[in-house]
Amino acid sequence: MIERITKDMRKELKAAQVTAEVKGRAKKPYSIWRKMEEKKQSFSRLSDIYGFRIITETEDDCYRALGVIHQRWKSVPGRFKDYISQPKSNGYRSIHTTVSGRDGKRVEVQIRSRAMHEVAEAGVAAHWSYKDGVKAENPFAVDPGRWIAALTEQMGADEDHEDFLEAVKLEMYSDKVFCFTPKGEVVKLPRGATPIDFAYAIHTRIGSACVGAKIDGMRVPLWTRIKNGQSIEIITAEGQEPQATWLDIATTGRAKAAIRRALREVDRERYIKLGRELARAGFEHVGKKATDKVLETAAKKLRIEDGKEELLAQLGRAELRVARVVNVLYPELMVVEDGDAVKRERALIGLEKGQSFKRATCCRPLPGERIVGITWRGRPLQVHAIDCEALSAYEDQPDRWVDLHWQTGRHAAIYAVTLDLVLSNDPGVLGRICTLIGEQKANISDLEFLDRKPDFYRLLVDVELRDAEHLHNVISALEAEADVASVARHRKPEETPAAPSSTPEDDPVGL
Secondary structure, rough: OOOOOHHHHHHHHHHHHOEEEEEEEEEOOHHHHHHHHHHHOOOOOOOOOOOEEEEEEOOHHHHHHHHHHHHOEEEEEOOEEEEEOOOOOOOOOOEEEEEOOOOOOOEEEEEEEEEHHHHHHHHHHHHEEEEEEEEEOOOOOOOOOHHHHHHHHOOOOOOOOOHHHHHHHHHHHEEEEEEOOOOOEEEEOOOOOOOHHHHHHOOOOHHHHHHEEEEEEEOOOOOOOOOOOOOEEEEEEOOOOOOOHHHHOOOOOOHHHHHHHHHHHOOOOHHHHHHHHHHOOOOOOHOOOOHHHHEEEEEEEEHOOOHHHHHHHHHHOOOHHHHHHHHOOOOOOOOOOOOEEEHHHHEEEOOOOOOOOOOOOOOOOOOOOOOOEEOOEEEEEEEEOOOHHHHHHOOOOHHEEEEEEEEOOEEOOOOOEEEEEEEOOOOOOOHHHHHHHHHHOEEEEEEEEEOOOOOOEEEEEEEOOOHHHHHHHHHHHOOOOOEEEEEEEEEEOOOOOOOOOOOOOOOOOOO
């Protein structure tokens, strides 16, 4: 199919006297399945199973090639984007279109000049602003220095590095919409932006005082997505403060950073209260009490200038992990194993003599689950669950796959798994949930809050379990609790194949 369509395109371009290079590719099965899962679409709805790239000599040839493609094949409505006339803010320029190819199959076509292709593959520096020693105009959208300076000015010098990185990603990889203030001034925002983003783009004070918005004169909810060419008017009120729910509505880094900054000030006392509950649960797990003296000592060792109050606030804001606070005072933490349990060094069947292993941190497989091993030169064997997404990186390396099985029998409760919990925000709920998990003979090794609302909050709980059945028992007990809105197993993003991650719990002996 790829060869036939490529041949057809070359024939049509040659007939139209357009000099161009044509390349084709087909998506791999795993990539197809993953996109179907992410987009919630059937196989027949995907338009980029077959992808083709046409590289021309000049920008004019790009549009001539587009005309040739659309004359020969029918274009798919709504699948055309011209990033040449409207480049992305990161300098990317190209034409994207989808057409019905042979046998009615949809194929995606990208058309760009050779200079545009160099920028797309290697960045704006690939097309330098000097030619033969003489300064020349760089047509590719962005002066990197000026762009970074503008981002820094937007974010402010006191912002966290993670917030700044988030803003950079949003600026680089989002398409743009252009809207207007009531006075007719143009404001550029990423596609999907809301009136909250618009308000903060005008001024932080206007964003924080926002209570409503009008689009083209009509009152709209704050979560409304702004479209190209619309006129936006922000309604403000004295005494209004940013709400936590705005973080889910806002899309720009500037708005999110300003909202987080305001929430940190407004909710400091609530964060301290949540942090105290987290500290209590964390220290009780190792048989200690989170007294004022203990917390002051921990703050001193962690070099937190404002003492225990700031330490508790950082715990509540999820800026500091409970495990780090406990370990800075009690580094001698030990895992207790059952006397008759399967020893961890004999937990797997299929290893070579003397071969060490560790569980992959992306999927954290449990005894009782199907697993596979991936070999690494000079490193322990990495054990993945059979459905782990990270395995796609090794599809073309079958010689590195090792067939493994868990040893039968009762294992010790030493295998950490992360649970994603949504709990009602009521007094004493967190303590009752921690007690409930303990009653199921599961140890809590860490707690991390992800999101907080007035009525519910979401957190990640690391529990040490025996096997998959033990996990099922813990989840069943939590689901039966009235204060638990939802509970699910949490898996981390894929590990980078070139540098697999390692954590203290996943040591070479097989935790």
